[in-house]
Amino acid sequence: MAIHTVSFLVENKAGVLFNVTNLFRRRGFNIESIAVGTVQDPKYSRMTISVDADAKTLANLVEQLEKMVEVIKVKRLDPLRTIQREMLLVKLSTQDPIAREDALKYINNQHGLVLDIDDDNIMAEVTGYPGELDEFLEYVKSIGIVELSRTGITALEKGRLKL
Amino acid sequence: MTEMLGSKAFVKSLENEGVKHIFGISGGSLIPICDELLDSDMRFILARHEQGAAHMADGYARVLNKVGVCVATSGPGATNLVTGVATAQIDSSPVVAFTGQVNRNVIGTDAFQECDIIGVSASVTKYNMQVRTPSEIPETVKKAFYIANTGRKGSVLVDIPKDCTTLSGEMDFNPQIKFRGYEMDHTPKPQELDWAAQILAKAERPLIMAGGGVIAAGATNELVALSEALLAPTANTLMGKGAFPEDHPLSLGLCGMHGTQASNSLVPQADVLLVVGSRFSDRTTAKVADFNPNGKVVHIDIDRSEIDKNVETVTKVVGDAKMALAGLLERVKVLKNNPSAEWSNRIQEFRHDWSKEADTANGYLRAPKVIRALRELLPRDAIVTTEVGQNQMWAALHYDTYLPRTFHTSGGLGTMGWGFPASIGAKAAKPDVPVVDIAGDGSFGMTENNLATAVEEELPVIVVVLNNNVLGMVAQWQRLFYDRRYSAVKLKGNPDYVKLAEAYGAAGVRTTTLDDFRREVKRAIKADVPTVIDVPIDPDENVMPMIPPGLGLKDTLWRAD
Numbered sequence: 001m002a003i004h005t006v007s008f009l010v011e012n013k014a015g016v017l018f019n020v021t022n023l024f025r026r027r028g029f030n031i032e033s034i035a036v037g038t039v040q041d042p043k044y045s046r047m048t049i050s051v052d053a054d055a056k057t058l059a060n061l062v063e064q065l066e067k068m069v070e071v072i073k074v075k076r077l078d079p080l081r082t083i084q085r086e087m088l089l090v091k092l093s094t095q096d097p098i099a100r101e102d103a104l105k106y107i108n109n110q111h112g113l114v115l116d117i118d119d120d121n122i123m124a125e126v127t128g129y130p131g132e133l134d135e136f137l138e139y140v141k142s143i144g145i146v147e148l149s150r151t152g153i154t155a156l157e158k159g160r161l162k163l
Numbered sequence: 164m165t166e167m168l169g170s171k172a173f174v175k176s177l178e179n180e181g182v183k184h185i186f187g188i189s190g191g192s193l194i195p196i197c198d199e200l201l202d203s204d205m206r207f208i209l210a211r212h213e214q215g216a217a218h219m220a221d222g223y224a225r226v227l228n229k230v231g232v233c234v235a236t237s238g239p240g241a242t243n244l245v246t247g248v249a250t251a252q253i254d255s256s257p258v259v260a261f262t263g264q265v266n267r268n269v270i271g272t273d274a275f276q277e278c279d280i281i282g283v284s285a286s287v288t289k290y291n292m293q294v295r296t297p298s299e300i301p302e303t304v305k306k307a308f309y310i311a312n313t314g315r316k317g318s319v320l321v322d323i324p325k326d327c328t329t330l331s332g333e334m335d336f337n338p339q340i341k342f343r344g345y346e347m348d349h350t351p352k353p354q355e356l357d358w359a360a361q362i363l364a365k366a367e368r369p370l371i372m373a374g375g376g377v378i379a380a381g382a383t384n385e386l387v388a389l390s391e392a393l394l395a396p397t398a399n400t401l402m403g404k405g406a407f408p409e410d411h412p413l414s415l416g417l418c419g420m421h422g423t424q425a426s427n428s429l430v431p432q433a434d435v436l437l438v439v440g441s442r443f444s445d446r447t448t449a450k451v452a453d454f455n456p457n458g459k460v461v462h463i464d465i466d467r468s469e470i471d472k473n474v475e476t477v478t479k480v481v482g483d484a485k486m487a488l489a490g491l492l493e494r495v496k497v498l499k500n501n502p503s504a505e506w507s508n509r510i511q512e513f514r515h516d517w518s519k520e521a522d523t524a525n526g527y528l529r530a531p532k533v534i535r536a537l538r539e540l541l542p543r544d545a546i547v548t549t550e551v552g553q554n555q556m557w558a559a560l561h562y563d564t565y566l567p568r569t570f571h572t573s574g575g576l577g578t579m580g581w582g583f584p585a586s587i588g589a590k591a592a593k594p595d596v597p598v599v600d601i602a603g604d605g606s607f608g609m610t611e612n613n614l615a616t617a618v619e620e621e622l623p624v625i626v627v628v629l630n631n632n633v634l635g636m637v638a639q640w641q642r643l644f645y646d647r648r649y650s651a652v653k654l655k656g657n658p659d660y661v662k663l664a665e666a667y668g669a670a671g672v673r674t675t676t677l678d679d680f681r682r683e684v685k686r687a688i689k690a691d692v693p694t695v696i697d698v699p700i701d702p703d704e705n706v707m708p709m710i711p712p713g714l715g716l717k718d719t720l721w722r723a724d
Contacts, residue, residue, distance in 0.1 A: 011343075059471075060472055063468035063470075064468050066344075067346075068344065072343045072344040
């Protein structure tokens with residue numbers, strides 16, 4: 001088993017997300033992350049889903065997705081030819097001046113943005129490939145994470161490749 | 164564009180699709196539609212339970228290769244349809260189900276008889292849609308029929324809020340429908356045909372397995388021609404019964420858990436196994452590793468997602484089975500012109516003369532003999548449906564089927580109670596041929612109330628109840644694998660089927676000898692009311708052959724003893 005990312009174009013209408021996730025559920029896949037948004041033509045949305053799966057079941061899942069009426073095109077993304085990004089919002093507990101200094105350092109190192117700051121907390125936006133965000137969270141864990149929210153992986157293929 | 168009431172537009176849309184029969188039950192949310200149907204020539208066949216209505220539409224669809232239509236009201240009417248649309252979907256039968264829904268302004272409020280049938284049915288239909296405005300009705304109906312009846316066929320559910328039928332809208336009855344994500348061309352690739360043909364032509368022991376896809380594609384002639392060109396023995400799956408005439412010298416009959424000796428012996432020995440329009444059900448393959456351990460599997464299927472799903476193939480042809488088989492035949496004829504008969508002659512080893520077998524055992528008629536007697540009495544084009552369990556396997560083994568679309572069964576979902584309402588749908592589709600439901604008492608009990616429908620609609624189907632007062636297949640497993648500990652299978656409270664039939668205004672008879680049985684079948688074929696023939700059989704009789712659970716074709720037990 002390994003994490004695979006599948007990206008696909010669907011009709012932008014009610015119920016499509018349900019039907020897609022229902023297919024993943026039926027086949028017993030746990031969705032690690034999902035990101036959805038409309039594309040340049042608002043009639044369509046692009047979904048990017050990461051799942052933990054073996055290659056054979058994944059290949060069948062891709063075919064099952066292709067079969068769905070609302071799904072227009074499906075592609076399993078090759079990690080070597082794909083840029084993957086995820087965004088994270090995190091609120092850190094920074095009453096302690098040293099903690100505050102450390103927090104700002106880590107955020108800065110990761111090219112993050114401080115979005116909100118008060119006497120008790122810092123909220124930051126951090127973007128990176130998924131592994132980077134995991135690493136960042138590992139660093140700031142000791143400072144104290146109040147809460148966090150991740151967007152899920154979104155991805156595009158490099159160069160001429162496209163969905 | 165025309166301004167029209169939603170209910171009127173709905174009825175007109177169905178007429179535009181060529182609908183002649185609607186199976187269903189009315190209800191609060193359907194009153195406007197049913198009112199409109201009074202002024203239409205379409206015939207409304209009133210079932211006694213929505214599950215029955217869906218099975219009737221399914222039986223009708225399978226017989227005619229035309230979309231079957233069923234309707235049910237919102238809430239319980241809709242949920243009662245679910246088993247029916249699931250059965251049709253897994254057997255690739257084109258059924259469109261329409262459900263009423265509460266008014267749009269109360270959807271989501273748990274209104275009376277409200278159910279989220281779109282959510283409920285999503286996993287068991289090919290597609291589903293909810294109408295959101297009266298104007299969407301014509302386009303939605305057209306889409307539903309198109310999706311149900313193209314590609315790998317299946318069931319589509321359309322949910323219609325009541326106020327969309329009581330209000331008017333601008334209607335376009337010739338909408339352009341297009342789906343960017345729905346494959347519409349099923350022409351096989353020439354290169355895939357070339358590869359498959361080369362492998363087939365080199366085979367020394369070729370064998371073909373025909374699935375339901377052959378029937379769906381109307382590819383029987385092409386299949387027979389290819390089998391003959393290769394001298395390839397030809398087995399069938401349960402859904403493929405009728406794809407290849409079972410009186411053809413190359414026919415092996417059913418393969419799988421209750422497969423024939425010929426099929427289950429030869430399939431594992433084939434060096435090239437061509438599987439056409441089958442999804443390699445676990446009931447067909449038994450233990451996958453022993454299915455065809457040393458040969459090459461070539462798979463033709465219209466549904467790409469079936470390739471390599473359950474069984475690994477060496478090559479595939481994705482596309483319509485009729486075009487694929489015709490393409491293969493053309494190529495094979497060039498590549499191979501003198502196939503050896505040595506391999507196909509082995510079929511002779513397995514011929515069994517059933518006329519020498521006794522009619523009775525333990526004082527009861529034997530089910531295989533009853534079904535063989537029935538076969539002899541029915542014309543080649545008679546239609547048989549089955550229930551699920553022992554009756555189904557006996558029918559599959561002993562009712563030789565000669566023509567496509569004359570043998571119908573719930574193969575995928577295995578829905579007990581399917582056969583009887585399906586036979587009513589079949590009779591509505593083809594009133595001029597005899598239609599027989601080969602039933603067991605357990606299954607018949609699940610939908611027998613539809614006798615009322617058969618009587619009032621003057622659809623004189625014949626139900627042969629192989630009656631052992633037990634859920635026979637489960638009892639067989641308990642007998643063979645659970646040390647005869649019979650749990651939750653004995654049907655001591657079964658009714659008297661003769662009286663039951665008579666209570667509904669149908670004919671009921673009980674037969675205990677084959678001569679009586681033959682006489683009653685002959686009478687029933689000519690009768691103008693439905694007939695229930697109760698045939699008591701031995702509760703200890705097993706369906707044989709059988710593969711014990713978890714084992715492969717080579718482990719088939721041929722006899723119970």
